[in-house]
Amino acid sequence: MIETELAPYVPAIALMGVSIGLLGVIGWIFTTWLRIKNGYPLENSWGKAIYPKTDQESVERIKLLSQENAQLRAEISAMKDRLANVERIVIDENHALTRDIEQLRGKSN
Numbered sequence: 001m002i003e004t005e006l007a008p009y010v011p012a013i014a015l016m017g018v019s020i021g022l023l024g025v026i027g028w029i030f031t032t033w034l035r036i037k038n039g040y041p042l043e044n045s046w047g048k049a050i051y052p053k054t055d056q057e058s059v060e061r062i063k064l065l066s067q068e069n070a071q072l073r074a075e076i077s078a079m080k081d082r083l084a085n086v087e088r089i090v091i092d093e094n095h096a097l098t099r100d101i102e103q104l105r106g107k108s109n
Helices: 002-037 056-108
Strands: none
């Protein structure tokens, strides 16, 4: 009795199942295409890169970027020191200038 009631719906249920599976496969293909297009490494189901790039050119590029980063950090710290000295000079000169003006006013009065 239940089989006869569900029999008309079996093709629709099967079609929905196949549609869901097909949408899943199409979505997986689309995300893989997006990863390739944007330069992300492809990963297996465990999250490891399928084709890890460890060629000599990449290693040299990383080494050069690390050296440049260290040089830029040193330059920034030197600039911070210079800026601190300039700020100290500007602040001291303003106070000295004010003090000198007040001394001159005091002498004339």
